[in-house]
Amino acid sequence: MNISTNKKIRRTDLLTITIIIVIAIALFLHLFLKPAEKKDAIVVKSLEDVKTSEIAVLTGSNAENVARETFPDATLMTYNLNSDALYAVEIGNVKYGMALSFVIDDYNKKRGNVLEIVGEPVKESESGIFFARNEKNKTVLPQFNEFLNKIKENGELKKIDARWFDVDGEIINLDYDSLNGENGTLIFAVDAAYPPFTYVYNNEVVGYDAEVVYRFCQEYNYALDVRPVDFNGMLTGIKSGKFDIGGGGNAITEERKKSVDFSDPLKKNKMCVYTAAGKTEASLNFMEGLKDTFYKTFIQEDRYKLFLEGLKATIFMSCMSIILGTILSFVICLLRLTNSVVLNKICDAYVSILEGIPVLVILLLLYYIVFKSSSIPGEYIAIIAFTLNFSAYVSEIMITSIRGVDKGQWEAAYALGFSYWVTFLKFIFKQSLVSIIPVYKGEIISLIKSTSIVGYIAVQDLTKMSDIVRSRTFEPFVPILTIALIYYIFSFLASNILNYILLKVKWEKK
Numbered sequence: 001m002n003i004s005t006n007k008k009i010r011r012t013d014l015l016t017i018t019i020i021i022v023i024a025i026a027l028f029l030h031l032f033l034k035p036a037e038k039k040d041a042i043v044v045k046s047l048e049d050v051k052t053s054e055i056a057v058l059t060g061s062n063a064e065n066v067a068r069e070t071f072p073d074a075t076l077m078t079y080n081l082n083s084d085a086l087y088a089v090e091i092g093n094v095k096y097g098m099a100l101s102f103v104i105d106d107y108n109k110k111r112g113n114v115l116e117i118v119g120e121p122v123k124e125s126e127s128g129i130f131f132a133r134n135e136k137n138k139t140v141l142p143q144f145n146e147f148l149n150k151i152k153e154n155g156e157l158k159k160i161d162a163r164w165f166d167v168d169g170e171i172i173n174l175d176y177d178s179l180n181g182e183n184g185t186l187i188f189a190v191d192a193a194y195p196p197f198t199y200v201y202n203n204e205v206v207g208y209d210a211e212v213v214y215r216f217c218q219e220y221n222y223a224l225d226v227r228p229v230d231f232n233g234m235l236t237g238i239k240s241g242k243f244d245i246g247g248g249g250n251a252i253t254e255e256r257k258k259s260v261d262f263s264d265p266l267k268k269n270k271m272c273v274y275t276a277a278g279k280t281e282a283s284l285n286f287m288e289g290l291k292d293t294f295y296k297t298f299i300q301e302d303r304y305k306l307f308l309e310g311l312k313a314t315i316f317m318s319c320m321s322i323i324l325g326t327i328l329s330f331v332i333c334l335l336r337l338t339n340s341v342v343l344n345k346i347c348d349a350y351v352s353i354l355e356g357i358p359v360l361v362i363l364l365l366l367y368y369i370v371f372k373s374s375s376i377p378g379e380y381i382a383i384i385a386f387t388l389n390f391s392a393y394v395s396e397i398m399i400t401s402i403r404g405v406d407k408g409q410w411e412a413a414y415a416l417g418f419s420y421w422v423t424f425l426k427f428i429f430k431q432s433l434v435s436i437i438p439v440y441k442g443e444i445i446s447l448i449k450s451t452s453i454v455g456y457i458a459v460q461d462l463t464k465m466s467d468i469v470r471s472r473t474f475e476p477f478v479p480i481l482t483i484a485l486i487y488y489i490f491s492f493l494a495s496n497i498l499n500y501i502l503l504k505v506k507w508e509k510k
Contacts, residue, residue, distance in 0.1 A: 047118060047119045047122070047273060050071055050074060050096050050118065050273055051071050051073055051074060052073050052074060053074055053075070053095045053096055054074065054075045054076075054077050054094045054095050054096065055067050055074050055075070055077065055094070055096045055097060055273070056078075056079060056085035056086075056088050056094040056096070056097035056098070057076055057077070057078055057079070057085060057097065057099075058078070058079060058080075058081070058082045058085055058099070059078040059079060059080055059231070059232065060231055060232045060235065061082075061231060061251075062251035062253060062271070063098045063099050063100070063271060064076060064078065064098075065253065065255070066098065066122060066123050066125075066271050067098045070122050070123070077094050080230060080467075081193055081467055081470065081471055082099060082103055082193070082194060082471070083107070083193065083476070084470070084476065085097050085099070086099065086103070086107045086115065086274075086474070087474065087476055089115065089274060089276055090114045090115060091276075096118065096273055096274065096275050097115075097273070097274050097275070098122070098272070098273050098274070099271070099272065099274065100249065100269045100271060100272070101117065101121065101269070101270040101272050102165060102197075103194075103195075104272060104274050106196060107474055109167070110473070110474050111474050113277060114276065114277050115274045115275070115276060115277055116275060116276075116277045116278075117272045117273070117274050118273040118274060118275055119273065121270035121271060121272050122271050122272060123270075124268060124269065125251045125252065125268070125269050125271060126251070126252050126265035126266075126267065126268055127197070127209075127250055127251050127252065127265065127266055127267050127269055128252050128262040128263040128264065128265050128266050129144065129209065129212075129213065129245055129247050129262070129263040129266065130189075130234070130235070130238045130245060130246035130247070130250055130256075130260045130261075130262065131144075131238075131245055131260060131261040131263065132239070132241050132243060132244055132260065132261075133241075133260065133261055134244070136184070136186075136244060137244060137245075140186065140222075140244070140245075141261055143216075143220050144216055144263050145263055145264045147215075147216045147219055147220070148212075148263060148264050148266070151212075151215070156215075157212070157266075160208060160211050160212060160215070161208065163208075164196040164197075164207060164208040165196055165208065171201055171206065172206070172211075173204045174204060174205070174206055174210060174211060176204075176214070176223075176224050176226060179214075179217050179218060179223045179224055180223065181221070181222060181223025182221035183220060183221045183222050184222060184223070185222065185223040185224070185225050186217065186222050186223070186224055186244045186245055187225045187227060187242075187243045187244045187245070188213055188224050188225060188227065188243070188246070188247065189227045189233075189234040189237050189238065189245070189246040189247075189458065190205055190207075190209070190210060190226060190227070190228055190234070190246070190248055191228075191229070191230065191231045191234060191247075191248030191249075192205055192228035192468050192471075193230075193468050193470075193471030193472075194207075194231075194248045194249055194471070195207060195471065196208055197210075197247065197248050197249035198210050198247050198248040198249070199468075199471060199472060200228070200306070200468050200472065201301060201472075202302060203301070203302060203305050203309075205226050205228060207247075207248075208249075208266075209247030209249065209250075209266065210226075210247060212266060213245065227243060227378075227458040228458060228460060228464070228468070229243075229455070229456070229457070229458035230455055230456065230464075230467075231248065232456075233455070233456045233457060233458060234246045234248065235256075235259075235260070236368055237368060237458070238259075238260050239260060240368045240369070240372045241372055242367065242368055242372050243458075246260075249267075249269065250262075251269070252265060293475050293477070293478050294478065296473040296475055297469060297473055297475060297478045297479055297482070300473075303469050303472075303473075306460075306465040306468060306469055307462065307465055307466070307469075307482065307483075307486075309460060309465060310460055310461050310462035310463070310465030310466070310483075311486060313459060313460060313461045313462070314448075314451050314461045314462040314490075315490070316379065317383055317386065317451050317454065317461070318386075318447060318448045318451055318490070320383045320387075321382075321383050321386035321387050321390055321447055322390065322444055322447060324391075325386065325387040325388075325389075325390030325391045325394060325447070326390075326391075326394060328387060328388075328391035329390070329391040329392075329393075329394035329395035329397075330395075330398065332347050332350065332391060332392075332395035333395050333402065335347050336395070337399070337402070337424075347395070351392045351395060351396055354388055354389055354391075354392035355392050355393065355396070359385060359389040359450055359453070360453050360456065362385045362389060363382060363385040363453065363454070363456065363457060364456060364457070366381050366385050367381050367456075367457040368457075378454065378457045378458050378459040379454075379459055381457065382451070382454045382457065386447055389447075389450075390443060390447050393443050394443055397436055397439045397440060398432070398436055401432040401433075401435040401436045402428060402432045405428050405431050405432055409423075409427055409428060409431065410423060413426075413427050413428075433502075434502070437498055437501060437502045440498065441494070441495055441498040441499075444498070445494065445495060448487065448490055448491055448494065449487060449491070451463075452487075455467065462483050462486060462487070463483060466479040466480060466483045
């Protein structure tokens, strides 16, 4: 029976792997072998057509605010990455998009002029650096504005501008480790997926805003702790005081001024509506397309290192959360087995609260409120959040399974002279494992997949690294498929380890 069950599990796993491989090959063929379709040009005489159409925008950005104000009757389609919004318009999923002209130009440069700007710019704005309203920035902000005035007057800001916005500008890496930090450290939150203002190049954060802040820290002897985070996480962290400053083409608006302070303007920006171009370039054949995409995703700028770093962070957070969560759930389970009414009420409240709050909310509460003044790294705060959430669910699984063991087992063990703890550990808990492990396995897989949300708190996990790569290459398929397969393999290994343990437990039980 055990042998046949084991064979059945193996056959099921092999079938699953085969299905995944077939799907992956099919998607590759669909992407690279399908000829590019000639798109009919969208005839737009003015911006009137945009008023009642769909508009793709970056979530929480100034583009979203401008779109709501300018086109109140339009339907806004929000995306967490600019690259995703741009791609949605390119392939025709959304008719129009709104973004800064620099962003559209950068996309066209990499994708072959697949987008075109509609009409005149909708609005002009100015961008600057976010500053938290804390005691430190009462000194730092005036210094920064003084530095800006200096580099504007001596022409250095124009050189920085040319480096990042001109087509032939020379991209340089910034040596953050060389900053001496004599006057302290500034925690610098950046949207690492927003070129050319802030993005990742050769595994370091670079860009227009990044260089200006870096030059300032050189001038005034500050060290810089760079924390890549998505835009909404950056704004929340600046408002809460978790970060000192934030950069990434941040538009200066009256609404934002209510929550954070701004530097003097760094650059003037044009907000534009864009749509798919009338014609697209022909697709590469399969081998050429595969080679080109593979090179851009993994080889160029050593981007494979980003995936490795992200995988390392994901494995670390997952394993630590599973171990600590299992220990904590076992402790909670033991407390609930006592006859103490108080302990049972506390444990019941703990489980109820954590089961009722989404793990993302727990993560944000811990990072931006509970530990907002702490220097604890985001990875460890994420481990705390996942441990708490995991322990609540697993303790419920454990207590249900233990209480499901026939009471006669307790009585029989007592009659043979075994103590309470020996009875529990040697007989009751071991029998309950048969029903615990299958459900426990599902919770582990769920936890592994849940780690993909840690980008909200400036943790560079596997999913966040994929976002960063996509923002640079504008190739959505391969990075997404890569992390999908990695998550699957990770979950597959964890599942099979627990299946093996379950078979051993069942064998010993017999």
